[in-house]
Amino acid sequence: MLIDHPLLGLRDSSEFIYVGDAKLLNRPNWNSKNSKTKFIDYGYLRKNPAGVHKELWYHEQGDRSWLVVTRNTVTHEILKVELARYLKRKANAK
């Protein structure tokens, strides 16, 4: 596979480490109500869609960026690649 890194262009997927569902960006607040239940959901439960999936890839053999890749898990087609830190900062700003 080829991943269109927002800063570096097309890179072979073998340069990356895959970590999974981009829901990992949304870590629960530790002292919120039911935080344990939320952490169990965060840590363990996955939608695991057959189709469009937002997921985290880490450019370990590269610039060490964490990327949010929107990819179809049936066709492997990649629809979008974003820098996780920009997305997260944007979300934090809201």
Next chain:
Amino acid sequence: MRNSSHPITNKQKVSFTFNGKKYFGYKGDTLASALIANNVKIVGRSFKYHRPRGIFSAGSEEPNALVALGDGPYKEPNTKATNVELFDGLKGSSQNFLGSIDFDLMAINDLLKNFIGAGFYYKTFMWPRRFWEKLYEPIIRRAAGLGKLSLKADPSQYDKGYLHCDFLIIGSGISGLMSALLLAETGSEVLIVEEDFIFGGRLNSERLGINGKQSSIWISRAVKKLKSLKNVRILNRTTVFAAFDHGIFAAIEKKTDHILEKNSKPRQINWKIYTKHCILASGAIERSIAFPQNDRPGIMLAGSVRTYANRFGAHYGQKIAIYTNNDDGWKTADDLKNMGLEIKAVIDTRKEIEAPSSSISSYLGQTITKTYGRKGIKAIKLSSGLKLNVDCLAVSGGWSSNIHLTCHKRGKPVWDNIYKNFLSGDNAQKDNIIPVGAARGIFEIQNIISDTNRVILSLIKTIGLSMPDRITLISSKEQYSCSLDLVSSSNPSNSFIDLQNDVTQKDIELSFKEGFKSVEHLKRYSTLGMATDQGKTSNILGLASMAKLKGMNISEVGTTIFRPPYVPVAISAFAARSRGKDFRPTRLTPSHNVASKRNAVFVETGNWLRAQWFPEKGETFWRQSVDREVIQTRNSVGICDVTTLGKIDIQGKDCSEFLNFVYTNAFAKLPINRVRYGLMLREDGVAYDDGTTARLGENHFIMTTTTANAALVLRNLEFVRQCLLPNLDVHLISTTDSWAQYAVAGPNSRRLLQKIVDKPKDITNQNFPFMACCELTICGGIMARLFRISFSGELAYEIAVPTQYGNSLFDALLSEGEEFNAVPYGTEALGVMRIEKGHVAGNEINGQTSAQNLGLSRMISKKADSIGNILSEREGFNGSNIATLSGFKPVQHSQKLEAGSHLISLGKTPTMENDEGWLSSVAFSPTLGHYIGLGFIESGHTRVGEKVYAVNLLQNKTTEVEIVSPHFVDPEGIKQRG
């Protein structure tokens, strides 16, 4: 036989041997064409019934002519003779026989055919139970298999290469060359890949004219032009064998397989091709027809008979018959007749057609019901009862587009009812694999020319490249139509569908009868299409046969899909240079040279090579060296290279907040020039790494990780930095390779270091206490960092210098340390001392143990959030009976302990229910004079003094051990603070 007027006879003569006999051929031959020219008919034996088989095709679809090439470690089994370029000195031999190829004792199987048809083995060999592995299976295993491996390491070299292009064109037949010429005009980067050693594809097999001349003239002009263009690269002897995601293709180039003297050049290159578009000009593959005894040597595909005649001037015998269900078979008749051979008959299954040639005796609407000649065809019998004597029978069941590669991403082929052929499905287009020519189901040359123009020009237009002129070619006219008469109506048990796996029409019928009707069941039950040719010539026959049984059309029966690779590829070619010592890179520590000079024994730690111990004269057993290193260190001073521990430089305003979050314990209040031990959990609450982090400035920390987890910790820190807390001002970089770092341990360590530390730096206990750190200079101005930390439990330091000074510093420490009897120590002594001290390492932090198991639960700060904090509160982590880290010593001091022993209460039997824990690390403690161990046992902290069994059933040893504190040496930590 060879047509003596064929141009190949003007080429260089080469000699080769086959089954030990010497033959001659010409440069430009394949092994198959040379064998045909020499009238060698039996080339191999079939998989199951050991029937004699000859050459069937002229390409990589070959099911029969599998031979072993070369000898010794170079031996290459299962090689298709049809793909082997002949060279002087080639050695080939037949395989899969017992006795000789002409008299194969295993041919007895052929007589048992009725009893050993499809799936017979599922129904028998079950009694008595023990006999399967002992008797039946070994017999089956010995009988099965094809060629033999040499059992020697593959001596050849293989390389990997990367190619990037805009257009990859697979195949250099007329549509491939036209596509290349058109696309080259647009200025795009074009790569043309041809499997054969000559360009031109099927044109080389035909007597077709282009622009009024022999097609070879047009081919060589086209190739010459393409070779002259800077934006075009053209590779022969290269097979694209797999298609992957996003325009990545894999190809194998044979570099020296066609040369006897390899001159240490690589045998093959495994190319990874990155392309924007792929033009599939892979042509078509002819299929066979099922009829009784259709597998005899001398029965060949009609198109291949034509290839051997036209391209190589080679043919079997003088009397040839053609059996066809389509127009193409007649072309073979024409061409052979033109060569002066006798065409005994063309038998066409179709009744209603008009015989294209009146000068050839033709039998329309007839089938072949029998053939004669076990070791080479002698005669055929027609449905009319007529018997004809022949030397060769050319069979054509029509052509199948070669769409193998379009299936690799699970593209489902679709049936074309006009040409009776599967075409690539829609999703091939989406993936940018664009078939042209025969691969697109166009079989007449004049249409191939116009269609290729149309397809490629419209592609260029869609992409928006500059439009070239269409290519005008005047060609002969061809006509092709095909019927689906593929199935025999008599003697199904001798009508072969899949020649290599000996699947007959009877096997298809049996599968149907037993309910294996879906195409996948049929394949798996009968083994149809599962041989080394993946059923390239036979799958359609199987489907036609099943369709007939089901009363359906082929399109309703469905099809299995081809899987990568297109042709089998040597496993070595995928590994290329990553084998032997180069399987993975080797990382050397900065002290490697000094350690080597001191005869260190090295050990692999991940990719690192570390000194394990340093044997001295007279030491013959590793324990002697290790015990000495420990004692010398504990008595005076020892030096150990600990560079391999991960080092991460952390800077920025928000470092301390960041560290508070990634470690379970707090770092914010760590003073400058102090070090703290930290524990890291995964988010699931399980411990995964530990180490010390030093604060060099308000906004500057140096973290150390374990050797094994250096990359993982950095990854996780980057995750926190970018994905969880991206608003923090924190910057990370790995400095593992930038700093050489040595542990200097033992009561004399301070005195040794004082000798090299530049004045006026004071490292006395008062001014540089336990867990202090600083930046300083040593040896007269060398930048260094000093940490007062101790893994051994001794008064100890770790000193770091830029890597380029590492080797010298190690040397300097040893020479300056001579007065103290300083000793270099390796990973073994390091391990012994950390066990004596009760420090945990990889055997304890193994990804399955929590802070609670490790006895470190108080390190989880509840004042602030940290990774893993919440999930470590779950009940499974916190029961009173969880296993906790404990020390163990044998009750009989002379007894040895073994890591991996399980712990059982005295008086209990060693079963899973009674299992209470395990020994994780053991060592002989030279300090204490007996074995000691670290381990985990249920409620261990409350059981100190209790005796239990350490059970090692695997080595048949049970040892009574006492549960003790894990800190065997200096539990109060007086030495390290001294």
Next chain:
Amino acid sequence: MKYSGIKVLWEGLRGNMGWKPLWRNPDPKKSYDIIIVGGGGHGLATAYYLAEEFKITNIAVVEKGWLGSGNIGRNTTIIRSNYLLPQNQPFYEFSLKLWENLEQELNYNSMVSQRGVLNIFHSDSQRDAFVRRGNAMLMSGADASLLGVNDLKKMVPFLDFQNSRFPIKGGLWQPRGGTVRHDAVAWGYAKEADSRGVDIIENCEATNFLVKNGRCYGVETTKGVIKSKKVGVCVAGSSSQVMGKIGINLPIESHVLQAFVSEGLKPVIPGVITFGAGHFYVSQSNKGGLVFGGDIDGYNSYAQRGNLPVIEDVCEGGVALMPMIGRARLLRAWGGVMDMSMDGSPIIDKTNIKNLYFNGGWCYGGFKATPASGFCYAHLLATGTSHNDAKDFLFNRFEKGRLIDEKGQGNQPNLH
């Protein structure tokens, strides 16, 4: 139909005219006692053991494709019980014992071949871990032995003892491990379940569950509504898709695992061999092909195919461990979709919907588990309680923190 050598002879003599389909091709009835969703190895085994052990025969197995089209039809056929953890080891040993009698029980030769499983180790700490594991195996009644380099030189002389990057230091050997002809397992279970009255309905996709007041009472399928007292889902590879229809998120990701076979060769590899310093394991089939594989591709996928980096990684491991296979050719690559669970271990449990049961999360260890998985799932479906050897394979272990993490990799499915 009863199979035997005599029967094969008799049929051979009369032209093989008397063979019958292994299973019927029934239309679904209106209702059943139990519907199993998924006609793969585990589903068919469940139906068989329900009928054989628990005497429940009014069962339908609904399969969206052809019988055995899931991972029972695309794996590397290895059976073994060389597990470490007490929650796993007895279960896999139970499975191995069922394998040992399977052919006689099903009257179908699935070629259970106990030629042994050998795990090579390359360092002292690997050895320690294998000793611990070997002891766990022996303590649960399985077999294991520790082999030194000299043993290995006799047993598998073709390993690279001289020039390997990571030296071979020994191996953990389970003689009772081995391989099985995978498709035949599905066919054997289907044949015997069918003969006990189980309806196996192919090309019948369960499109939704019928649920009322928190109770499941059947499934909607492409062949109409079928009611039942209980529904057991058993669709590893598609677990999230099927359970997602009623809004259940699972602790599972779907990943592709590739496997490879070489051209047929005369016997060279005695049993199953795994490499401890890279991703490679190999056995040799009775047809002569080297069947080998390594690690999963590592990204979520339902594509049933993989990519090049893993093929290269596996072949590198192969040539590093046994350079004599270098000139053998890779013939075919294929991919299966794995239910990669969050701790690497399976789930056989009730769901929060009454009468709806779940079996999945097998990672890439599902094949060897087939008989015990079927047996234990049948136990759960029939009695409502977990079988003793599968009592820890529960959903709530994640909530309770009682993880069964054989590899110690945590909630990172692609590392299990």
